[in-house]
Amino acid sequence: MEYSNFEELVDDIKNINSEQNYWMVRTMGGSYFDEFFNGNYIAVGYNAVTLADIKLLPESETTAKEVLKAMFQDRYPNLRNTGYPVAQLLRFSRDIKSGDIIIIPSSGASNVAFGIVDGEMYEEEYPIIDEDHHCNFKKRYHIQWKYNTIRGSLPPTLQLMFNSRHILSDVKNYAPYIDSIMNDCYVKDDILHLVLKIQTQNEVSLDDFCDIKAISTLIEDFCRQNDIPHEDALIMKIQMESPGWLRLSTKNIFKLLAFGLFITALTGGGLRYNTDQGFELYTTGIPGAINDYLDRAADRELINSAARAMDSLKIKSPDDMKPIIEILKAKNEGRRDY
Known part of the structure; x- marks a missing residue:
């Protein structure tokens, strides 16, 4: 040779693109894990705030949060703390990019799936709701799932990633381990x-x-x-x-x-x-x-x-x-x- x-x-x-980001997305206590995995997507709720609304938000993050907070107070009057969902929805819609890595855990994080974002955020106008489909979240990203495994097979350091309870967590600090899993x-x-x-x-x-x-x-x-x-x-x-x-x-x-x-x-x-x-x-x-x-x-x-x-x-x-x-x-x- x-x-x-x-x-x-x-x-x-x-x-591997060193600019890609890594996100863990919660699945409502594992309730939507199978739907996300089998349907090849991830999603976030608060359907009263539409994709069109998000696209019209000011570019400034501070101003966008204020506008979005007012929108939440108007459309979700019974929601006491609007700061958390506003921050999470803004991050979900603005920070996730095509090519980023997505990790979703099942109930108790017993199973974990790894995938890649394929395209921009879209809105599913008519989510399928039947005995096998319960997720009505409309704002979604298409995901190409690459790997599905039990949590126990992951490196010990990667187990710490599941301590976060946020809807969306930045897990780029675990990138070397995630890269080696995928x-x-x-x-x-x-x-x-x-x-x-x-x-x-x-x-x-x-x-x-x-x-x-x-x-x-x-x-x-x-x-x-x-x-x-x-x-x-x-x-x-x-x-x-x-x-x-x-x-x-x-x-x-x-x-x-x-x-x-x-x-x-x-x-x-x-x-x-x-x-x-x-x-x-x-x-x-x-x-x-x-x-x-x-x-x-x-x-x-x-x-x-x-x-x-x-x-x-x-x-x-x-x-x-x-x-x-x-x-x-x-x-x-x-x-x-x-």
């Missing part, structure tokens, strides 16, 4: 992140964990042989419960991309390790230099250690590597055809 060919793959890695190979602020999901239910031994170092050693050698930059160190952050995850990051995109390709090769795209039968080389998966290197040029004991770590920890092949590998295969096929 020539370095110039390897360099082309960088453009195919998912790039993606397993991505670039953000010119730094490549690779998230390895550890799926074993067993206790992780120190030996198994330390065997991951063998992968790094193999990559250093592979990069040297193929003139790929490899000087920068890989930074690793760990959520080490079982199951858990490792997040590797570096500005040396080429080195960590090679790491992801090696992981894919070792977990299903190339060399597989079996404690009873030894090593088997599979022809499917990553073509070219990496499989050839693992099969012929690499230190066998290092491969043994690396493959054993993958097997013991049950590390899942990063899903976001699959389109990159398909692009690599297509480029290789194109060169052969040419």
Whole structure:
């Protein structure tokens, strides 16, 4: 694999916009979680204040709050404290942007869904109300839901996010954890992140964990042989419960991309390790230099250690590597055809 060919793959890695924001939206105690998720939207109430009303508000936030407060006092005369709903509605309508990340919790936050805002706020004139649909909130955003999981599977730090009881909460402080939940190979602020999901239910031994170092050693050698930059160190952050995850990051995109390709090769795209039968080389998966290197040029004991770590920890092949590998295969096929 020539370095110039390897360099082309960088453009195919998912790039996350560092300007996007992250919001947690409550679902009325979980009552609307299924409706939001199955209907692909989030919504806010106070239907007497319409989208047209909001669009006519002054640009100044202070003035807009005063106008909106007067509107609430007129249309919701029994509402004692209008300050809170005014602030939340204004934030919902003005601060959420297309491309932002949305998190919604179910009842007790036992389930959590992650999605992306797709488009501007709209008004659903006739919400469906029947035995399966109870949400009559008209002001909505369309959401492309990307991930749905149980709260217990999230990193411990992310659990603190659910302490907020606001209708809409800014959770951008948790961005690194949310990014790693929704993606397993991505670039953000010119730094490549690779998230390895550890799926074993067993206790992780120190030996198994330390065997991951063998992968790094193999990559250093592979990069040297193929003139790929490899000087920068890989930074690793760990959520080490079982199951858990490792997040590797570096500005040396080429080195960590090679790491992801090696992981894919070792977990299903190339060399597989079996404690009873030894090593088997599979022809499917990553073509070219990496499989050839693992099969012929690499230190066998290092491969043994690396493959054993993958097997013991049950590390899942990063899903976001699959389109990159398909692009690599297509480029290789194109060169052969040419």
